[in-house]
Amino acid sequence: MLKGTAASDGIGIGKVLVIEEVSLDYTPHTVEDKDAEVARFKAAVDAFIVETQAQAEALKASAGAKEADIMLGHISMVQDPALFGETEKLIQGGQCAEQAFESMCDMFIMVFSQAADDFMRQRAADVRDVKTGVLAQLLGVHEVKISDAPADTILLVKELTPSMTAGINKDNIVGIITETGGKTSHSAILARALEIPAVLSVENAAALMKTGDLVIADGSRGEVIQNPTEAELQDYTAQRETFLRNKRELEQFRGKETRDADGTAYELVCNIGKPEDAGKVLAGDGEGVGLFRTEFLFMDRTALPTEDEQFEAYKKAALALKGKPLIIRTLDIGGDKEIPYMGLAKEENPFMGFRAIRYCLKNRNLFRTQLRAILRASAFGDVKIMFPLITCMEEFREARALVEEIKNELRLTTGIPFNENIDVGVMVETSAAAVIADLLAKEAAFFSIGTNDLTGYTMAADRGNADVAYLYSVLQPGVLRLIKRTIEEGRKAGIPVGMCGEAAANPHLIPLLISFGLTEFSVGAPSVLNVRKCIARWTKEEADKVAEHAMSLDNEAEIAAYLESVI
Amino acid sequence: MVSKHFTVPNAQGFHMRPATTFATAMNKYPCTVTIKFNGNDVNGKSLMHIMAACIKVGSEIDVVCDGEGENEALAEAAEMIESGFGE
Incomplete structure (x- = not known):
């Protein structure tokens, strides 16, 4: 078995088709008729643009507009005055078109691959794709046609390029194996957009497999099984059936309301970290946002974000959600997250230290700026405010009083519109908040339980510490x-x-949450359909029975085993 | 020759999309457009040069336009940068 990176879920069983990179060898030579050479270069670029446009169209149909944009980006690159113009200069200096263009591309590939930013490093792959495409035109060689691949083909390529992807026929290609690329590479994104199982970064894959070999590509686990036995084939065929059946079942929940088996409705919303993610929420069929983390606005920069900058970000998310709820959590920052310009002192014990609401209440200007921005954004959607790390009434009251103060300011001095009745709630993530839930509930408009910190604080255990993670x-x-x-x-x-x-x-916890009376589930966008499906299978009566028994058990191992047995 | 100083306000800096928008707009003008950043001269008409410069949020840059249409070019550059490329 070969190990790689699990990049696109599912199981592919089929015969390998190795896509050899076409040879782009040439002998560099000096040219006499420089104008003719420039004309030859221009013709190659034009042909490249025509071909790329056609590929972008094909990709748009198979994988979506976003993926097609990658290809349109290649056209902008090849037309760039730096790349195009400098190549022309080199040709006028006597180099042949191949050499001139390749050396310009290599320069950019080098610069991009050394960038500190992952996104910029990915651009190196784009330039490589452009280089290959234009050189192929100049040399008159053509890339292997993937569109002619027979049914049940598993593609084996060094790197999946957008131009290859454009040729993929989803009916025939059942899996993808590559030698390079991680979970966020173009190859991975394209494979997921096409919904084809993919295992990336399999070392020496091309040397270990040849065209015609029977293999299994397990894109969920990141494994490739060469020459499987009859038993393995049966096993994986069954797994593939289950995977596809689950997927079909999940799709049936798309666009539906979230209801349990009795018909009681729940809110099924998502957690996001950036305004752009609001689009993913809708694409994933989420019903709003239950947690918008605002830390991103404060990270990777040298000074605090202005009120307007924050307002624009919150407004953008609110507008994208088209009236669906948006719970914005105020800044949750502290000793464990480094933000140099904020001047946070290193603490002995950051998780019990000066963070989140504690920091905000002591840094009024920063807090006021954020609250003003959120209030202003509340005119553009169903915005709510949530305070993190509340442990006592005074904190909640003080923070809420500040909201009222700012409302007054907006009302009296500026006439800026905002939602007068904005909900202000508590993120219950400390044991203290849970214990005084009866008191907090009298004044908070809503609760949202943050189980990650609640578990850590209650068990006094850091899950990153291997010695205590079992707790x-x-x-x-x-x-x-x-x-x-x-x-x-x-x-x-x-x-x-x-x-x-x-x-x-x-899924193990869902019957308990239904029984206890939870009204809103906020999850990662990719989990929405599965959670909706899990909720749909329980009646209140059945959930109550499970909860009653689970709560009667006195240790975690038995509770886990019991819940596993009933779902 | 005209120039103006900016502190890049948008979170993404001059990433792919903003760089493309900027270079495309600047190519409409006959004048040269140079972004001075970190002691380097970046060709403001080149998407590739702009991206390679890795200009991020908070970066201090000067945009210099020189030649025919320099005032119009600088005005459009300022509008794009200051509005954060509509991010």
Whole structure:
């Protein structure tokens, strides 16, 4: 078995087709008729543009507009005055078109591959693609036609380029194996857009397999099985069936409301970290945003973001969601996250230190700026405010009083529109907040349980510390009791209670959450359909039975085993 | 010759899309467009040069336009940069 990177889910079983890179060898020579050579170069670029445009059209149909944009970007590159113009100068200096263009491309490939930024490094792959394409035109060689591949083909390429992807017929290509590329590479993004299982970065793949070999490409685990046995073939065929069946089943939940088997409705929303992610929420069929982390606005920069800059970011997310709820969590920053310009001191114990709401209440100007920006954005959608790391009433009251103060300012001095009745809620992520949920519920408009920190604080265990990570589990009786209490106290007071930690997407926990009375699940966009499906299978009565039994058990191992047995 | 100083405001800096927008717009003008950044002269009409310069949010840059249409070019450059490329 060969190991690689799991880049696109699913299992492909078929025969290998090795795509050899076409030879782009040439002998550099000096040219006499320089104008004719420039004309030859221009003709090659024109032909490249025509071909790329056709490929972009094909890609748009098979993988979507975003992927096609990558190819249109290649056209901008080849027409760039630096690349095009400098090549022309080199030709006028006597070099042949191949050599002139290649040396210009190589220069940019070198610059881009040394960039500190991952996104810029990816541009090196684009320039390489452009170089190959134009050289092929100049030399009159043509890349292998992937569109002619027979049914049940597993493509084996060094690197999947957008131009190759354009030729892929989804009915015939059942898997992709490459020698390079990580989870965020073009190859991976393209494979996922085409929904073809892909295993990337398999070392020496081309030397180890040849065209015609029977292989299994497991894109979910990142494994390639060469010459599988009859038993392996049966096993993986069955796994593939299950995978495809699950996928089909999940698709049936797209566009549906989130309801349990009794018909009770729930809100199924998403966690995001950037305004651009709001689009992914809708694409993933999320019903809004239950947690918008605002830290991104403060990271990777040298000074605090201005009110306008924050306002634009929040407004952008609110508009993208078209009236669906958007819970914005105020700055959750502290000793463990380095933001040099904020002058946060190193602390002995950052998780119990000066962070989140504590920091914001002491740095009023920064906090006021963020709250003003959020309030202004509330005129553009269903925006709510959530405070992180609340541990006592005073913190919540002080923060909420500040919101009222800013509302007054906006009303009196500026006449800027905002939502007068904006909801202000608490992120319940400390044991203290869960224990005083009865008190908080009287004044908060909503709760959202942050299970990651709640589990860590309650169990006093860092999941990154291998010696104590075994304690870190949301299924610990201590954690479950706090979750139950928070939800029940919220319900008693008649406020909605959501959950925005990873646990909200955990199928084992879902019956318990339904039984306790959770009203909102906030999960990663890719989990939406699965959570909707998990919720749909439980009636309140069945969920109550499971919850009652689980809560009667006195240790995590038994609870986990029991929940595994009932789902 | 006209020039103006900027602190790049948009989170993405001069990434692919902003760089393409900028270079495309600048190519409409006959004058030269140079971005002075970190002691380097970057060709403001070249998407590739701009991207290779890795101009990020918070970067201090000067845009220099020289030749026919320099005032119009600088005005359009300023509008794009200051609006954060509509990010």
